[in-house]
Amino acid sequence: MTFLQRFLLIAAFIPSFAVAQQKEKPKENWQNLDLQQDGVFGVSTERAYDQLLKGKKGEEVIVAVIDGGVDAEHEDLKSVMWRNPGEKAGNKADDDKNGFVDDVHGWNFLGSPNYSIRYDNLEVVRLIRKYQDKYASVLNSTPLSKEERKEFNLYKRMVTDYMGKLENARMGYENISILRKNLDTIAKRIGKEALTIRDFDDYKPQNDIESKVIKVVKSELKKEPDYKKFKDDLEEGYQYYHTQVNYNLNMDFDPRDSIGDNYANGAEHRYGNSDVKGPDADHGTHVAGIVAADRTNKIGIKGVAKNVKIMSVRAVPDGDERDKDVANAIRYAVDNGARVINMSFGKSYSWDKKLVDSAVRYAATKDVLLVHAAGNDSKNTDFENNFPTRIFADSLDANYWGMNQRVSIVPGGRPSGMGLPGMSGGALRVEQDTLKFTKLQAQNWIEVGASGWKNDDGLVAEFSNYGKRSVDVFAPGVQINSTIPGSKYKENDGTSMASPVVAGVAALIRSYYPALSAVQVKDIIMKSVTKVEQKVKVKEDGATKKVKFSDVCISGGVVNAYNALKMAETLERKLSSNK
Incomplete structure (x- = not known):
């Protein structure tokens, strides 16, 4: 995958970044x-x-x-x-x-x-921390109770989900950092603040990466010729990935101690x-x-x-x-x-x-x-x-509601099934024929x-x-x-x-x-x-x-x-x- 392709992947990964580059604008106050x-x-x-x-x-x-x-x-x-x-x-x-x-x-x-x-x-990080001491060293062959097997399978799925998010965040952070750094170098060499697409046409790239950076910038400026807006969007993307890597997906980061509440006590209301x-x-x-x-x-x-x-x-x-x-x-x-x-x-x-x-x-x-x-x-x-x-968890008897189940409500008023991804045996069927849809939610x-x-x-x-x-x-x-x-x-x-x-x-x-x-x-x-x-x-x-x-x-x-x-x-x- 080329640098250009990877950057465009990053742009697509942040919807606000991709949409913000559209040339067409709606009427002022259009939502009203x-x-x-x-x-x-x-x-x-x-x-x-x-x-x-x-x-x-x-x-x-x-x-x-x-x-x-x-x-x-x-x-x-x-x-x-x-x-x-x-x-x-x-x-x-x-x-x-x-x-x-x-x-x-x-x-x-x-x-x-x-x-x-x-x-x-992210919640997936907090949940992995919650269960990792119990399940990090468990093997598929390890004897577990029925409830433990559910937790273990869900823990595995969360780890897979987490690793995918972390890989995307690290790749995005690396790529957008390269783009940001090289663009700053190019702008300094051009020597202007309000750059235009003509400035990038006239610039002679010093290496292959600069050539690809210029292609990205020119492509975006053709859609909307506002370099400052492009830079602002780029900075927003950089901050997004920086936050993901250093805070949202960082297993070693946990700010809750600074609040001073008893986080395990859900009945506690007076803090903040x-x-x-x-x-x-x-x-x-x-x-x-x-x-x-x-x-x-x-x-x-x-x-x-x-x-x-x-x-x-x-x-x-x-x-x-x-x-x-x-x-x-x-x-x-x-x-x-x-x-x-x-x-x-x-x-x-x-x-x-x-x-x-x-x-x-x-x-x-x-x-x-x-x-x-x-x-x-x-x-x-x-x-x-x-x-x-x-949808209320207790109405569905969902002991593991927080672990990314799939729920489908069918006409007539009852759940068609609740799949717990990672569980053997497929979706857990919930048969409560007398349960009315209006009481579910x-x-x-x-x-x-x-x-x-x-x-x-x-x-x-x-x-x-x-x-x-x-x-x-x-x-x-x-x-x-x-x-x-x-x-x-x-x-x-x-x-x-x-x-x-x-x-x-x-x-x-x-x-x-x-x-x-x-x-x-x-x-x-x-x-x-x-x-x-x-x-x-x-x-x-x-x-x-x-x-x-x-x-x-x-x-x-x-x-x-x-x-x-x-x-x-x-x-x-x-x-x-x-x-």
Whole structure:
């Protein structure tokens, strides 16, 4: 494989890098625009404000953003940040007696009183560490109990998975480091900062590697002639692999001791600090802006929803989030008044799914809607895990739920099978004929895939996960411009961007039609989608194929705020007349 081929492989490995180089751009604020009026497949938010909400006054709705942190001082967010009415900032006291000191804008579960964590491992690393003392020296011929054999086979599969990830990360880090180093040398020799494709045409390469680097750069500049943007994307790719090798996949790195909690105690809730921004708030700030960036200040961008206050709950490091932190983040948000919770994160393994399930059930008892990103692996989540999930582990009697099982739900209401990869004997059949589908999963949960702005066969974003039974709806998630720390703005791609679009629509409904329950709001969002008629491209087992949109999500469509608000008004009027 040549250097050029390997670099292009790296570019394809980072969806944001590949997509960011596209020359074509959507209309500004496209995610809020209307397909018929504006020619882009947005969610018709602006149409709803213009035609349905004028003169109407909604209630304030708190939306919790469980993420890596939010910059509460951003020019487009500071007016919409939740402020705990019972807490006085900076006095180092728990004024409202909720167990959290100085939680003015939310809480940070990734820290101690004086320190905040930025990096953590992937869950597969933590699980291997958990089981390696017991199984590292075990052979296939070693006598084991039935339960131990399950654990051992799953441990082996995790090790294989880990080694593949580590090899890819090391290769990516090496290659992108070579590209970065040689490009810096070339730029110094040219002697200019704002380089153009003409500069690279005129440059005489000193060796074979420089020739290949120039080919890569020229290829990208032909797509978009902004050298600074190319360099920024290259640096982002470098940092990605650097983090993977040194933190995410590093078996010797474990930051949890710095928090000071008893990690084994899932019932422990009181740890962390009030630093809701944390050391890296790019992702969470971007998500928060999509939900509710100030629509009235005539600067920056327009969030989907007005009448919203953003509560920042920090539980997602650069690495995989921990189930204990996620469960506590959900409970904190619920207890402090959130009516919608956005969760733009996910992972392939789960340490303690039942702990997260208990928090999801708690949210359901308090009528809180959870909105979750489907993930960015171009996979079918009917058969591939993206935790957390709405399906309850104990309902399936899944003792090893966190170990990358394959679960398939069939029409009629029961699991068709739960395969434990690596186990001899194939998939474990789960026969519970009396188990109803509605009891298997959280009803207050919406799973969101990412779509683009064109109403064609490329509507499903190439990176987006999908699933006929596991993904509910699609929403805009390509080249979404939103807030980042320092009162700046940036375009990002991902189901992480699609999920807050839906959270914003849910918040709009809950603001103007507060009598509707979380389950009713979900039902409205599902039933009011814009149906997609054409077949769309998805990836399956490395190949691209075309399928019906009803095969990529349950609703068969893209979220539509205008339709949803009309349906909500009709339902609330009907409910009122029946009282």
